[in-house]
Amino acid sequence: MPDDNFSAMRQSIIDGAPDTASELALHAVSAGIAPIDAIHLGFVPGMHEVGEQFARGQMYLPDMMASAEAMRAAMAVLDPELKKLGTERPMAGIVVLGTTKGDIHEIGKILVGTLLTAHGFRVHDLGVDVAGEKFAAQAQELHADIVGVSALLTTTMRNQKGVVEAIEKAGLRSQVKIMVGGAPVTRRWADEIGADGYAKDAMSAVELARQLMQQKAQGAVVESV
C-alpha cells in the first residue's frame, strides 16, 4: 500500500469525512496493512492535526465533532481487526463522565466525551442529573482512571463537591483523578472542592486528561518504589 494512503487517512479525519475514513480503513485491511499502523500512521495524526488547528483558531467545534465522527468510523473497522489479531489499541485511560445532580445540560459533556474517545480514551457517559454516589459506584465498577464532572448552572456547580466527597467516601480517591468543568466552573472552584483539575473547554479537557494519566502513572511509580 503506498504511503500516500496514510496521508489520505489523515486527511479524511481533518476533513471530517466518516465515509472516506471508513473506506480507507477497509482498503487498508484488504491491502494487508497492519491495523495498528493504519491507526498510528494514518488516522491518529489526523486527530493531532485537528487538535492543533483548533488550538490555533483555524478549526471550529462542528469541524472537530465531524473529525471525531470520522475517527469513530475508522475505528469501527479497525478495532475488530485488532481483536482478530489478539490485540487492541493501546488505551489512553478509562473515563467516567457525567453532569452533576440537579443539572440536565450535557452539550459540553458530550463534546468532552467525543474528543476523549477520539483521542483514545474509553469513555463511559453516565448522562445527566447524576448523584455523587453513582459516579463513585461506576468508577469502582469500571476501574476508572478519571471521573469527569460537568455542571452548567451556578446552582448545580456546588454538587461537584458532592462527587469528590462520594469518591473519597468510597475509598477511591487515591486511584481516581477528578476533573471538573462547565460554564460557571473556575480553577479556583476546582481547587476549593479538592478536584485534580479544571478544563475550560473540550480540547483542554483532553490535554488535562492526558496530564492526569501521566500524574497517575508517576504516582504509581512512586508508590511502587
Add this chain to the structure above:
Amino acid sequence: MKMRPKLQLLDQALIERILNEAFQLIEDPGVRVAPYVVDLLRAAGISVKDGVAHIPELLARRLLDLAPRGFCLYDRSGKPAVRYAGDDVHFDPGSSCLNILDPETQQARPALSSDLVRLVKVTEMLPQFAAQSTAMVCNDVPPEIGDWYRLLLVLWYSEKPVVTGAFSASSLHTLLELLVIESGGRAELRQHPRAIFDVCPSPPLNWSEFASQNLVDLARAGVPAEIVSMPLAGATAPVTLAGSVTQHAAECISGITIHQLAQPGSPIVWGAAPAIFDMRTGKTPMGAIETAMLDVACAEVGKSLGLPTHAYMVAGDGRLIDAQVEMESGMSAVLGALAGINMISGAGMLDFLACHSIEKLVIDAEAIASAQRLIEGIDGRSDSLAVAMFAQNGLQGDFLKLKETRALFRKEQHFPSAVIDRGLPQTDGATPDILQRTRQRVGELLSAYERHPLPPEREQALIAFALREAKECGLEGLPEILRPEYVHEPGLI
C-alpha cells in the same frame, strides 16, 4: 406626534413562518413535560405519550389568547412601578450570580450577603433601574436556603419591584411566603404583586419537573411568571438565528399552555435569554451581536402575539471592567430599548454571566440612561423648529441667550453622572479613570441610601419566619439583618 424610534429585525412574513413552525414543533415532535403536569394536560385533551406532550395548535392559540396583554408590578407602597405591556422598557440587574468582582481588587471572588446588600442599595438609588433582582447567591449562607435568602435581603433593603426565581420546586413556596408576609396577605400579593419569577425550560423543548411545577404553582398563586427560554444557537437549538427564535417561540407557547391551563388569565411574560454558541470555545457570549439579535427577534415574535416581553441583555463577556465589556453592554442596552422590550435583565454582569460587579452596574446605568434618552426620540417641541429662533437671532448664532434654550435644554439633553467624562473640572486637578470615577459614584450612592423599614408587624413576621427557616439549616441569625447574639433579645421576635 413624536415618533418612537424602533428596531425591527423580522418582517411580518418571517414572524408568521416562525410561529407556524413553532406550532408545528409543539405538536410534533412535541414537548417533553414532567409528571406533575401530565394530568392537567390530558384533562385539556392534549395527548401525552412517554413524557412527551403533543399540543394542538388550536388549543395553544386559545390559551395564548387567555394570557393577559399587560400587567403591573408594584412597589412596596402599592404603587404601580413596572408596566409589562406595549413598548414600555424597564431595566433590572442580572440575577443569581455566584461571584462578584471585588470592589477593591477587581478580582472575582464568591459573593457574600454583604455584597448583595451593597448592590441592592446602589440599585435602589439609580432611577435607571425600575426593578431589583435577586442578583447574587450569598456564599455565606447555607446553599439550601440560597434562593430565598436573596429575596429576603432584597425585600428588607428595597422598595422597588423584584425580578426573582426559585432554585427548586419546593423552595418556591418559601419565596412566595416571604412575599405574602411582606405584602400583608395572599390576596394583597395577588392584587399587587411586587415580584415576578423567572421560570426556565431546558432546551430543546423540555419542561422539567422543577420548571413545570413552578409554572403551575405561580399561576395558581396569581404571581407573575416570566418564561426565560434559552436556546443556544448551534448547540441546543438550530444554528440559524431564525431557527433558534422558532424553538424559543415553541418553548414559550408550550409554557404558556401549561401556565394558562393551571390558571387562565394569570400574568405571564414571553421572556428570553438566548445566546449563540461560540464554535471556537463552546462559550455562550452574551455580548455577541447575534445574541442581541436573538433577544430582539424573540421579543418581536412575542409582541406580534400581544404578550409582555423580557430579555437578558446589557451583559458583557470580558472578565474585567474594560472597553470590551462596556462596548458590548452599551450596544445591547440600546438595541433592547429600541426593541421595546418590557424588562431587560442583565446589567452589572460580565464573564459570560459568571460574575457581577457593582461598579459595572453603575457604568451600565449610564448606558441605560442614554438608551432611555434615545427612545424618547426627537420632538419638534413647537410650531417652529428653527425659524422662530433665527428670527430673534439672525445670523449671529448666539442661541445660548435665547429663552427657548433655557426652557428646553433639560428636555433635549440627558446629563450623565460624573461617571461619564464630559470634561467637568476635577476638584484636585487629577484625571481619574473610569473605574476611579465609578468607585466614587458608588460611594456617593451608598452614602445617600436610606433604608425605609417595613411596618413593624410585617418586619417582625418576616424575621420570625426567616429565622425558623434558617434554623432548620443550622443558621443562627440572619446575615446582614440580624446578628446571632440578638436572636433571643426579649421583645424582638
